[in-house]
Amino acid sequence: MTSTPISIDLQYNGLREAAASFVFKGDTGHVLIESGPLATLETLKAGLVEHGIDPTSIKAVFLTHIHLDHGGAAGWFAENGADIYVHPFGVDHLVDPTRINESARRIYGTHLAEVFGEMLPCPRAKVHAVAHSETISVDGLEFTAIETPGHARHHHAWSTVINGRQCCFTGDVAGMRIPGTSWVTLPLAPPEFDPAIWGQSLDRLEAFDFDELQLTHFGTVENPQDHLAATRKQLAWETRMVTEILDDPSLDHEARKIAYLDALHARATAHGISQADCDAYLSAGMVDMNLGGVQRHLNQLRKASD
Ligand SMILES: [Zn+2]
Structure with missing residues (x-):
């Protein structure tokens, strides 16, 4: 053990x-x-x-x-x-x-x-x-x-028994948390982000009914099923929100970034997280990355349905 x-x-x-x-x-x-x-x-x-x-x-x-x-x-x-x-x-x-x-x-x-x-x-x-x-x-x-694909096609979570408890080291599939908070945020990274496949990976983790998750970004999750449900909710919300921003023809790239950041700030505030912490942990780099990841996913979906 x-x-x-x-x-x-x-x-x-x-x-x-x-x-x-x-x-x-x-x-x-x-x-x-x-x-x-x-x-x-x-x-x-x-x-x-x-x-x-x-x-x-x-x-x-x-x-x-x-x-x-x-x-x-x-x-x-x-x-x-x-x-x-x-x-x-x-x-x-x-x-x-x-x-x-x-x-x-x-x-x-x-x-x-x-x-x-x-x-x-x-x-x-x-x-x-x-x-x-x-x-x-x-x-x-x-x-x-x-x-556990969805964030990346080649993603594994690793499980092991620690002191009799079933633990899972989740990499990015169970999202990220800003220290001291329970708000789950997600890296929707190109080129392999796929929300439907990510959802199946969350199903897979839920089925294990782990005692504990360990997030690379960051820390111990003592209530895995609640956390995975929150991850699923954030995945649906963020994919929908970013898709709407990308599909708004009145927005150029800078305006999209601002609209995205505004939406994240509002969500962070609702979870009691300061704008400063939101900016530090979900810096402009993450906003750019997630816009790119969702755009790439939408392009592939639309190409497949042509
Ligand atoms: Zn990561």
Whole structure:
């Protein structure tokens, strides 16, 4: 059985409780869920050292998906001997991240290094594809993959038993929370965002009836079914709201961003969250990303029905 993991706050974007990496103690060493991005690798290594763990001794890293904020730094651990476990669609990108880095450079330009950093390559022999419902045993620990697409096609949540409780590490499929609040927000990232498929992934997680969720962005959820219901509600609301903004011919791109941010602010206020916190955690970058993700999804839907 797994004992309680340590959650290391990566202080992503200089914010507290915005992104985490989880450290598990095995029989002889340690294992991570999520490496975080390259931009916070030094923070993660310092956090490990603080807990008496040599970062070069990490035996395995389980990734929920290969977006830069989850798997960007996995290559450093792989170079130091860790085995990397990921959805089959993620393997080639981890081995050769050229395309991921090119598209990140296109989107983030000169800000890429400070926002995420590039994805580091992993030696092929260290990267292992894991299928849905497959259980991986490492160093006396066991993690089961739950395929959960919608945010990304290659998304796994990882479940394990911690002190007798069924726990699920949800990556991005169960959304994000601003610290100290229960409002669920969502990264509707291009190019693979699909709300219908995301909804099926939420069905799948609900069916497990977990005792606890652990969100990468961020923290412990003690009431999984309520949280998953809130995630579903936010997914429907945000997809509808963004679609209406995108379909309004009177709005140019800047006006769309303002309309979206206004809607988020109103929703945040209704949940007792300040505009400043809303802006810090759902910065303009998220607004741009979500507009792009929904637009791309709508284009595909409309192309398919032509
Ligand atoms: Zn993420």
